[in-house]
Amino acid sequence: MAVRRRGLQNFDSMRFRRMDSGPIVWESGRKRHFDAGRRTRGGILPYMELLPAVAVKHGNVEHLKTCCNNVKRGCSVDFLFRNGRVIDPANNFDQIADVLVVNGVVADISPMLEVSAERLAGVEVIDASGKWVTPGLVDMHVHLREPGEEYKETIETGTRAAAAGGFTSVACMPNTRPVNDCAAVTEFILARSKEQGACRVLPVGAISKGLKGEALTEFGELREAGAVAVTDDGRPVTSNQLMRRALEYAKVFDILVISHAEDLSLAEGGVMNEGFTSTLLGLRGIPNAAEEVMVARDLLLAELTHGRVHIAHVSTEGSVRMIREAKSRGVGVTAETAPHYFTLSDAELIDYDPVFKMNPPLRSRDDILAVKAGLADGTLDAIATDHAPHSVIEKDVEIEFAANGVIGLESALPLILGLVREGVLTPMEAIAKASSNPSSILGVSSGSLRRGTPADLTVIDPELRYILDANAFYSKSRNCPFHGKEVQGQALMALVDGKIAFSRMHR
Amino acid sequence: MRRTKKDLLGVRELEVEEIEHILKLAASLKEINTRPIKKVPTLRGKTVVHLFYEPSTRTRTSFDVAAKRLSADTYSIAASSSSLVKGETFLDTLKNLEAMSPDVFVIRHPVSGAPQRLARRTSVSVVNAGDGMHEHPSQALLDLLTISERKGGFKDLTVAIIGDIYHSRVARSDIWALTKMGARVLACGPPTLIPPHLEGLGVRVYWRLEDVIPQADVLIVLRLQKERQQQMLLPSLREYSICYGLNRRRMELARDDAIVMHPGPMNRGVEISPDVADGPHSLILDQVANGVAVRMAILYMVAQG
Ligand SMILES: [Zn+2]
Numbered sequence: 001m002a003v004r005r006r007g008l009q010n011f012d013s014m015r016f017r018r019m020d021s022g023p024i025v026w027e028s029g030r031k032r033h034f035d036a037g038r039r040t041r042g043g044i045l046p047y048m049e050l051l052p053a054v055a056v057k058h059g060n061v062e063h064l065k066t067c068c069n070n071v072k073r074g075c076s077v078d079f080l081f082r083n084g085r086v087i088d089p090a091n092n093f094d095q096i097a098d099v100l101v102v103n104g105v106v107a108d109i110s111p112m113l114e115v116s117a118e119r120l121a122g123v124e125v126i127d128a129s130g131k132w133v134t135p136g137l138v139d140m141h142v143h144l145r146e147p148g149e150e151y152k153e154t155i156e157t158g159t160r161a162a163a164a165g166g167f168t169s170v171a172c173m174p175n176t177r178p179v180n181d182c183a184a185v186t187e188f189i190l191a192r193s194k195e196q197g198a199c200r201v202l203p204v205g206a207i208s209k210g211l212k213g214e215a216l217t218e219f220g221e222l223r224e225a226g227a228v229a230v231t232d233d234g235r236p237v238t239s240n241q242l243m244r245r246a247l248e249y250a251k252v253f254d255i256l257v258i259s260h261a262e263d264l265s266l267a268e269g270g271v272m273n274e275g276f277t278s279t280l281l282g283l284r285g286i287p288n289a290a291e292e293v294m295v296a297r298d299l300l301l302a303e304l305t306h307g308r309v310h311i312a313h314v315s316t317e318g319s320v321r322m323i324r325e326a327k328s329r330g331v332g333v334t335a336e337t338a339p340h341y342f343t344l345s346d347a348e349l350i351d352y353d354p355v356f357k358m359n360p361p362l363r364s365r366d367d368i369l370a371v372k373a374g375l376a377d378g379t380l381d382a383i384a385t386d387h388a389p390h391s392v393i394e395k396d397v398e399i400e401f402a403a404n405g406v407i408g409l410e411s412a413l414p415l416i417l418g419l420v421r422e423g424v425l426t427p428m429e430a431i432a433k434a435s436s437n438p439s440s441i442l443g444v445s446s447g448s449l450r451r452g453t454p455a456d457l458t459v460i461d462p463e464l465r466y467i468l469d470a471n472a473f474y475s476k477s478r479n480c481p482f483h484g485k486e487v488q489g490q491a492l493m494a495l496v497d498g499k500i501a502f503s504r505m506h507r
Numbered sequence: 508m509r510r511t512k513k514d515l516l517g518v519r520e521l522e523v524e525e526i527e528h529i530l531k532l533a534a535s536l537k538e539i540n541t542r543p544i545k546k547v548p549t550l551r552g553k554t555v556v557h558l559f560y561e562p563s564t565r566t567r568t569s570f571d572v573a574a575k576r577l578s579a580d581t582y583s584i585a586a587s588s589s590s591l592v593k594g595e596t597f598l599d600t601l602k603n604l605e606a607m608s609p610d611v612f613v614i615r616h617p618v619s620g621a622p623q624r625l626a627r628r629t630s631v632s633v634v635n636a637g638d639g640m641h642e643h644p645s646q647a648l649l650d651l652l653t654i655s656e657r658k659g660g661f662k663d664l665t666v667a668i669i670g671d672i673y674h675s676r677v678a679r680s681d682i683w684a685l686t687k688m689g690a691r692v693l694a695c696g697p698p699t700l701i702p703p704h705l706e707g708l709g710v711r712v713y714w715r716l717e718d719v720i721p722q723a724d725v726l727i728v729l730r731l732q733k734e735r736q737q738q739m740l741l742p743s744l745r746e747y748s749i750c751y752g753l754n755r756r757r758m759e760l761a762r763d764d765a766i767v768m769h770p771g772p773m774n775r776g777v778e779i780s781p782d783v784a785d786g787p788h789s790l791i792l793d794q795v796a797n798g799v800a801v802r803m804a805i806l807y808m809v810a811q812g
Contacts, residue, residue, distance in 0.1 A: 276703070279707070
């Protein structure tokens with residue numbers, strides 16, 4: 001039984017000395033940033049931060065070992081999180097408080113919660129001071145690749161990556177093989193998640209059979225089987241008529257229609273954003289209008305049908321502007337963006353590295369600013385990763401031939417927290433965009449710490465500075481554009497249904 | 508020797524002094540090509556592998572002649588490049604060839620950036636013989652040599668590059684080379700064939716040929732690929748030829764001492780008329796001769812470096 005050492009590879013050269021009380025200090029800190037972090041925190045780093053992360057599946061958590069080897073079927077342990085900053089946007093709650101989890105549900109939240117001694121006996125108390133305790137994060141746009149491309153990712157590895165990144169629910173896109181366009185595939189995904197998943201999986205069905213853009217799938221059956229939304233993500237619904245019908249028909253089942261907004265003729269042959277860098281590199285460009293033409297169409301059709309459309313992975317200034325305008329008129333639209341669209345620009349492609357190739361492409365600095373403004377004013381409701389694992393077979397080739405997509409589950413949280421440090425979002429807004437907003441857009445009940453609800457909960461250290469190491473990720477794939485980047489903020493623990501899905505905390 | 512880089516990947520990363528050094532070297536090596544025995548032992552024992560993922564008889568032959576005149580052993584490998592052909596990748600091929608200890612790879616590849624990517628992963632010197640729409644440095648350097656021979660330098664010189672700038676690696680390398688050397692560069696073509704933000708490279712953009720011809724000391728005419736019609740970029744070759752073809756009537760607008768160049772192969776009657784291509788302003792055959800000299804200089808530099 002190997003202990004999986006995660007997140008510490010960068011710091012192998014350092015030595016820790018354990019203090020009597022548990023905390024440890026650096027003896028030789030060669031990484032200056034880490035040292036600086038330490039000083040701001042009074043000279044010591046809490047011990048928990050420096051432990052290798054522990055995967056429950058591998059049975060490393062001592063007292064859980066005897067009674068469970070699977071997170072979904074694990075025994076219930078009750079938890080009391082003491083003194084954390086509890087940020088629960090759904091209930092407009094942001095203060096230092098204690099959270100009691102009993103029998104898998106949120107039993108109580110209150111400052112200085114009084115728990116009787118005998119009650120406390122069966123409860124694991126976790127000191128969360130200096131940490132954030134939030135509803136479990138919800139990623140409404142991931143590609144888990146199973147069924148069909150298990151060499152890139154599986155439901156098991158993808159959900160493990162999700163939990164390690166602080167996510168307790170992920171919505172998986174239907175462009176698998178076979179396509180998730182019928183109940184049988186949706187049911188397979190749910191069954192597999194129940195067996196092997198580290199977090200909740202919310203299947204998203206296809207809009208059209210086989211993603212061919214020709215005929216609607218059976219939304220009713222998909223909904224019944226457990227699909228939370230429909231989309232042809234990976235490609236647009238090119239027929240305006242089919243998109244209109246999808247938005248109308250979805251109303252019967254109150255199922256969300258997610259649009260991958262891309263005009264294929266404008267984007268044809270494109271490798272990266274159309275701009276100065278594409279001209280410099282001699283690469284065919286994808287203009288902003290390739291996205292915006294379709295966003296405009298979808299907004300018009302949402303208005304026409306009084307339907308509800310969700311625009312996936314918004315990357316351009318024009319899209320933000322049109323969505324903002326449509327929202328102001330009451331059009332039924334919500335939208336998401338991804339961390340790479342507010343963090344990286346098309347200038348990253350200067351060395352032709354396919355790890356920066358994705359669809360929509362990384363845009364200009366002006367687009368980054370517009371996306372941030374859209375997040376700040378609520379035009380963009382959610383932050384989703386568009387986690388798109390690819391192996392070296394698809395990625396380590398000439399840039400024109402390389403597949404689109406980046407992984408994001410294990411890098412998203414620090415980048416979202418970066419928006420808080422920049423002053424773009426308040427902590428409450430940041431957590432909302434990564435939990436309660438996507439939950440309510442999808443119509444699922446997670447994303448809230450309301451008493452009596454299943455305890456999907458994430459503990460976050462907003463201060464911890466470290467270097468993202470894609471080689472230490474739980475995801476099967478390594479196509480992370482942030483590899484080697486110094487970031488701040490990390491998920492320490494994720495509870496799903498009151499059970500530990502992932503933990504880096506010393507307990 | 509000033510140069511320490513192992514590769515020649517593009518003009519963009521060359522310093523002015525490096526460009527001047529290559530031109531001086533090429534000018535001195537050019538003399539070899541006029542000897543009865545056109546061979547020197549400079550690169551004896553060195554191995555140059557031409558790896559062409561795109562057919563190009565002219566450039567490959569020019570590099571091959573250059574390498575052989577320096578007494579290098581040369582091998583040519585014609586490969587097909589396709590995202591759909593699974594199996595051995597570009598890098599696999601290169602790693603296999605690397606095991607045979609060559610000294611220089613001369614690479615032509617249809618994807619922009621492919622030689623750059625390779626150069627980062629091999630200790631063998633890489634010479635870019637044209638990558639996608641990105642760069643074609645040896646062409647730009649031979650253009651510089653040709654221009655400087657006739658004009659004596661680049662200061663106060665106005666060079667017009669005419670045609671399909673968007674898809675042209677020659678245009679990009681020429682723009683880098685000429686602007687670095689201090690020439691004023693104009694780009695002329697229909698807006699469908701001008702890439703966005705081209706002005707950012709330090710050139711002025713024109714849509715009408717009549718506006719640039721009178722200003723230019725040098726007219727570089729680019730080849731028009733016939734498939735551009737199918738890509739909705741042009742209505743017809745006929746209209747392109749009418750609006751952008753360099754013919755004798757248009758050359759009446761030109762300065763008496765203006766020179767006309769073309770990287771080849773030409774579409775006679777499309778972007779250039781035969782009487783201009785073969786006329787008194789044309790330096791097209793000088794370019795071919797200078798191509799060998801410049802490529803000798805390039806191979807000498809990377810193989811000796
Ligand atoms: Zn998409």
